[in-house]
Amino acid sequence: MRYRALTWDHPRGYNALAAAAAGLDEERDGLAIDWDKQPLEGFEAHPISDLCARYDLIVLDHPHVGEAVAERGLIPLEDLFTAADIAGWQRDSIGPSLASYRFADRHWALPLDAATQVMACRADLLDEPIPVTWAEVASLSERAPVALSLAGPHACLTFLSMATAFGDPPAVADPDRLVSAEVGERVLDLMATLAGRMPAAVRGLNPIGLLGHMARIDKVALCPLVYGYVNYAAPTAAGEKPVTFADAPRATADGRPGSTLGGTGIGVSVRCEVTPALLDHLRWLLGAEAQRSFIPAHDGQPSRRDAWADTAVNERWGGFYRNTAATLEAAYVRPRHAGYIAFQADAAAMIRDALADGTPHPALLDRLQHRYAASRPVAGTER
Template sequence: MTYTGLTWDHPRGHDALAASAGDLIHWDVQPLEGFESHPVDELCARYDLIVLDHPHLGEAVRAGCLTPLDDLFTPAELVRWRTDSIGPTMCSYELAGRQWALPLDAATQVAATRTDLTGGETPATWDEVHRLARRVPVALSLAGPHAFLTFASLAVAAGEEPGTDPDRLISDATGLAVLDRMADLDALAPPRTRSLNPIGLLELMTGTDRLAHCPLVYGYVTYAGLLTFTDAPALAPGGRPGSTLGGTGLAISTRRTPSAALLDHVRWLMSPAAQREFLPRHHGQPSARAAWTDPETVAADFYRRTRTTCERAWVRPRHAGYIPFQSAASAVVREALAGDTGHRPALDRMRALYRASRTPKEQRA
């Protein structure tokens, strides 16, 4: 029996899965934009395994298209994987008391730098980022959902996690200060960087001299030999590096009953041997903390320099309406940065979108 799986179209998302699948799983790919926004229930109707982002859980659980993994694996296995995974990666795939996916890959927004263009400087605070932007090209990640994710990470650095109060999303003081800071930086950014997704920004940095630093971009170990990755900026020295958790989870759809062979393969993907050795050798970015701390891991400096950010990353809301909100809020942020709307109206609009994204049941939860 051959199962079908869907992952995202990048060596980090595909190579290790394909190399280990044999005849058990045929892996298809979708673009990064599809991974970020395509409805999960439509994908589960066509695929047995889905690589997904944790904010999709709400819509998937509502649609009933994923198999709870606590029905397939033992409590001891789930506890071990939770203990062994870096930061909140395993917990991000829990919802309504069930485990819906396993953290195959760990990633969060970190800083990427061409140190040859910055004179060796790697900013650790947002004030240092501003000073650097006045002398070399610096850009924020603003395409697709990333405008809101950048907004959220700056808020986390300022000490406030968005959505803690579901009725207002973020306080006036934090929300307006974040938009002001983003606008100041965006005004200095090189032309046409606003439309580039994280991969596009990293390609621009490695293929040209047009971009020297991106303070918040999802880390890709595949660029570690060309760029210097460091922890996301804090608001003040020693503060929390504001960052929004990304990465991917491996979920099993309700389309077909998994065989013992398939479950054993999933167990192997989560094993120390796969996480510390096989995945890194095949361009993967493992979720096991041991891989992030092992000096022998491929590209060990990438993990060492960004581990603190991953350990302390913010987990996004996972209610069913979150993905459309994230897209709509990002459009509002871009309008504010372009000067098409004021920062106060933009903040009010994001709050209204967030309230509308939550059903009465989810608001009570």
């Protein structure tokens, strides 16, 4: 059986899956998998219903789950795997990696890859310790070039993470309220300060572009929140310098690191003709051997907690996993209702525009709250 599959176009998203598929023999193993790639922007925003209609396996981000369920595009894991399988992945996956794919009392994707926003810096460009708190980040920005990740949906994601650090994880205390006025204005004030000081050359860069810029060009000393890509911690390309990763900033030194969960899962579409051989391959991808050895060796970023603590894995990748695991364990999980992705895109554009034109922050918060409320289901749908 030959399957058509889609992931995203970056070594972290593609290389391990492609290498695993290359080791399959259709006659011997009973399956073959052809992995296609889409750009990061497509991964973040392309309608999941369209992808489910064209592919058997889809690598997706957890906020797409509500849309996929509404469109009846994915098969729940409970219909494919045993309760023991799912319980094992829940136990072994770091942070909310598996829980983020639970919606409407079912799980909709396998937690292949774990990631969240963390702090990235060029340690060789800093004359002082890496900051721990947001106050320290703001202070550093007066003396060294500090960049925010604002392109695409990331202006919104940065806002959500900072609100989490300041004690109001969005839409958690009240699913119908994005953030309180007090926390929202505090976050926007700080974002405006940092955005006003950041180098213009990186304003339009997505996380991959921003980290690549940091590795190649000595112009950005620190980005306080950007999705972690282990590849940049130990670069192999000529002329690139290592990026040091650390936990996301906190409001206080002993507070919660504010970060919005990313990572990827593998969903099985309803068009897929599922076989035992396919399920065994998917189990292997989430197993200890693949997650601690094969996936890291092929530029991937594992989801198992023991892989993040593994000494050999950390030695190979500059301590990336050990240095950021606490942030991942505490990561904020976004809403997953069917209208969330559209809200995220609109909110990011609103925030970027407001930072550029000086819109008063209370007015921006009011617009964000109304747009969020409009994205919510009428009643009764789980987040």
